[in-house]
Amino acid sequence: LFDKNLSFTKLEDMDMSDKDEFAAKKMDLDWRISVSNPIVSYPPENPMPGPSQMMDSFRQNLWHDGGGFNVHTDRGTSSRGNVDRPVEMGWNMAQFPADSGFIERAAKFSFFGCGSFGEMMMNQQSLGGPQSTGLFVQDTQNQIGVATGSNQVDGPLKDATKVVKENGSSNVSEDSQSSGGNGHDDAKCMEISSKRFNAKKRKRTGKDSEHRGQQSGEEEEEDKNEKDEQSPNSNANKTNSGKQASDTLKDGYIHMRARRGQATNSHSLAERVRREKISERMKFLQDLVPGCDKVTGKAVMLDEIINYVQSLQCQIEFLSMKLSAVNPVLDYNLESLLAKDALQVPAPILPQDMSMLYPPLSHHSQKGFMQPNISSMSILNGGLIRQERHGYESDQHNVVHMNHETDTAPNHEDATGENKIQILSYLC
Amino acid sequence: MASSDKTINTDVPEKDVFAIHFLQSLSNLTTQNPFNSPDTTNYRARKIKKAAYVSMAKAAGGSSRLWSRALLGRAAKENNKIVRFARRKRKVTWKISSKRRSDQRAPEATDRLRNLVPGGGTMETSKLMEETAHYIKCLSMQVKVMQCLVDGLSPK
Numbered sequence: 001l002f003d004k005n006l007s008f009t010k011l012e013d014m015d016m017s018d019k020d021e022f023a024a025k026k027m028d029l030d031w032r033i034s035v036s037n038p039i040v041s042y043p044p045e046n047p048m049p050g051p052s053q054m055m056d057s058f059r060q061n062l063w064h065d066g067g068g069f070n071v072h073t074d075r076g077t078s079s080r081g082n083v084d085r086p087v088e089m090g091w092n093m094a095q096f097p098a099d100s101g102f103i104e105r106a107a108k109f110s111f112f113g114c115g116s117f118g119e120m121m122m123n124q125q126s127l128g129g130p131q132s133t134g135l136f137v138q139d140t141q142n143q144i145g146v147a148t149g150s151n152q153v154d155g156p157l158k159d160a161t162k163v164v165k166e167n168g169s170s171n172v173s174e175d176s177q178s179s180g181g182n183g184h185d186d187a188k189c190m191e192i193s194s195k196r197f198n199a200k201k202r203k204r205t206g207k208d209s210e211h212r213g214q215q216s217g218e219e220e221e222e223d224k225n226e227k228d229e230q231s232p233n234s235n236a237n238k239t240n241s242g243k244q245a246s247d248t249l250k251d252g253y254i255h256m257r258a259r260r261g262q263a264t265n266s267h268s269l270a271e272r273v274r275r276e277k278i279s280e281r282m283k284f285l286q287d288l289v290p291g292c293d294k295v296t297g298k299a300v301m302l303d304e305i306i307n308y309v310q311s312l313q314c315q316i317e318f319l320s321m322k323l324s325a326v327n328p329v330l331d332y333n334l335e336s337l338l339a340k341d342a343l344q345v346p347a348p349i350l351p352q353d354m355s356m357l358y359p360p361l362s363h364h365s366q367k368g369f370m371q372p373n374i375s376s377m378s379i380l381n382g383g384l385i386r387q388e389r390h391g392y393e394s395d396q397h398n399v400v401h402m403n404h405e406t407d408t409a410p411n412h413e414d415a416t417g418e419n420k421i422q423i424l425s426y427l428c
Numbered sequence: 429m430a431s432s433d434k435t436i437n438t439d440v441p442e443k444d445v446f447a448i449h450f451l452q453s454l455s456n457l458t459t460q461n462p463f464n465s466p467d468t469t470n471y472r473a474r475k476i477k478k479a480a481y482v483s484m485a486k487a488a489g490g491s492s493r494l495w496s497r498a499l500l501g502r503a504a505k506e507n508n509k510i511v512r513f514a515r516r517k518r519k520v521t522w523k524i525s526s527k528r529r530s531d532q533r534a535p536e537a538t539d540r541l542r543n544l545v546p547g548g549g550t551m552e553t554s555k556l557m558e559e560t561a562h563y564i565k566c567l568s569m570q571v572k573v574m575q576c577l578v579d580g581l582s583p584k
Contacts, residue, residue: 274553274554277554278553278554278557281554281557281558281561282557284557284561285557285560285561285564288561288564288565289564298537299537302537302538302540302541303537305541305560305564306537306540306541306544308564309541309544309545309560309563309564309567310544312564312567312568312571313544313567315571316477316480316481316567316570316571316574317473317477319480319571319574319575319578320473320474320476320477320480320574321470321473321476322578322582323454323473323476323574323577323578323581324472324473324475324476326578326581326582
């Protein structure tokens with residue numbers, strides 16, 4: 001349903017020559033995760049290369065080092081080994097000069113790696129290494145915090161800068177195998193708390209101050225680290241519950257991929273999930289309510305549904321009134337006749353003729369049917385006579401027919417009337 | 429009339445189940461009110477209607493459906509009895525908080541639906557739709573049963 005088009009469409013919008021290569025490639029988990037690894041390969045004492053060179057080396061290492069930080073559990077050991085590396089990386093990155101050009105590139109790159117960070121954290125957690133996760137995330141956050149300048153990448157950067165989540169509180173789902181989780185994780189990155197980010201913003205140069213200012217102002221509202229998605233921009237309460245309601249994985253999140261040209265805001269994603277669920281159910285209801293195939297639109301459909309429900313309820317009320325009018329027939333010692341075993345064991349159907357009423361009664365007693373007293377039976381006869389005068393001949397033919405097969409339970413009846421007559425025969 | 433959807437399950441038992449439950453409830457009704465008929469037919473009609481709803485809820489949902497639980501709970505409260513079901517995980521908090529905020533909204537169609545479907549006050553909209561679908565099916569089944577009864581019993 002959700003095509004695999006990337007949520008990284010903003011990447012394409014961005015005018016990044018460097019990034020085009022990344023964007024062109026398939027977003028595999030492996031190479032994205034291994035973002036950290038090429039950095040690791042730098043020995044600590046290496047003097048900082050220029051930003052372009054670094055990017056080249058990044059790219060280079062990316063392609064070659066595809067399996068470095070493997071998500072899958074079959075390479076658990078190797079990934080374990082890589083867990084400690086990001087710490088190194090952090091130290092490495094601390095040495096990078098805050099070059100403006102580099103900052104911009106790194107900013108774009110960090111957005112790009114946002115999804116990977118989320119998954120990396122997730123994978124870290126899945127490996128059970130929360131400590132290193134926190135450390136790793138913290139250190140990378142330094143750099144990400146530094147490089148959030150350009151207005152081009154306003155939206156995605158906002159996502160990127162919120163990568164960092166508090167240690168141990170990341171609840172990103174562990175569906176590492178689904179590449180469909182990309183957009184989702186990207187969206188999830190956004191709502192991950194950026195407390196580190198807030199801490200680091202003071203380190204920034206002044207050029208980003210106002211841009212950051214508004215961001216931090218919004219973020220300070222976000223105190224929660226949970227998946228509640230308390231968003232500054234939309235009332236996400238309903239979307240939260242909508243999102244939490246869908247339960248596909250063990251922590252209950254449905255993987256969504258943002259479609260092309262649509263917002264990758266986690267809230268809008270959740271809203272979309274919810275809206276689609278509702279429309280799916282509306283379609284289902286449309287089949288249910290008669291005469292609603294031509295109706296389109298939620299509002300009209302809802303009105304139709306409401307009318308239908310109201311009409312059904314009115315029908316029930318009307319029928320109950322009618323039943324109360326004919327109820328005197330039912331009043332006669334119903335309980336004695338409507339014994340439980342009588343219901344479960346279908347007694348032989350009463351024959352068509354009233355004269356034959358009495359002999360079958362003895363049959364009833366033999367079969368364990370409750371023995372009604374004579375007075376009630378007479379009343380019953382009255383009821384039965386009244387019934388027979390209605391002319392249920394066709395039914396009575398069936399009744400006689402059923403009389404021969406005394407032990408068959410009337411499981412399926414085609415005509416509703418016959419079914420009722422058989423049950424009524426218990427009563428009357 | 430039982431049907432099921434791929435993701436949404438709205439199975440409804442057969443007519444017999446409804447009929448049996450309804451007749452049992454009717455018999456309980458008549459034993460409660462002895463042979464001397466009560467004051468007005470209106471009173472009896474209301475009783476029968478209540479019995480119809482309760483039997484429908486029992487037959488169709490039991491405690492696996494939100495609306496049936498709400499119905500049975502409501503009926504039990506009227507009789508001053510308490511019925512307790514197994515507590516499901518309820519995400520009530522969000523819904524309630526959002527409800528309070530939007531109290532001033534004009535009665536929307538969904539709100540009207542909530543008023544109609546029992547127990548619809550604290551349901552999500554998607555859940556409400558599911559419950560409505562099942563409720564509609566059960567209602568129509570109950571209507572059929574009652575119609576047959578009336579036809580069978582009505583004097584000509």
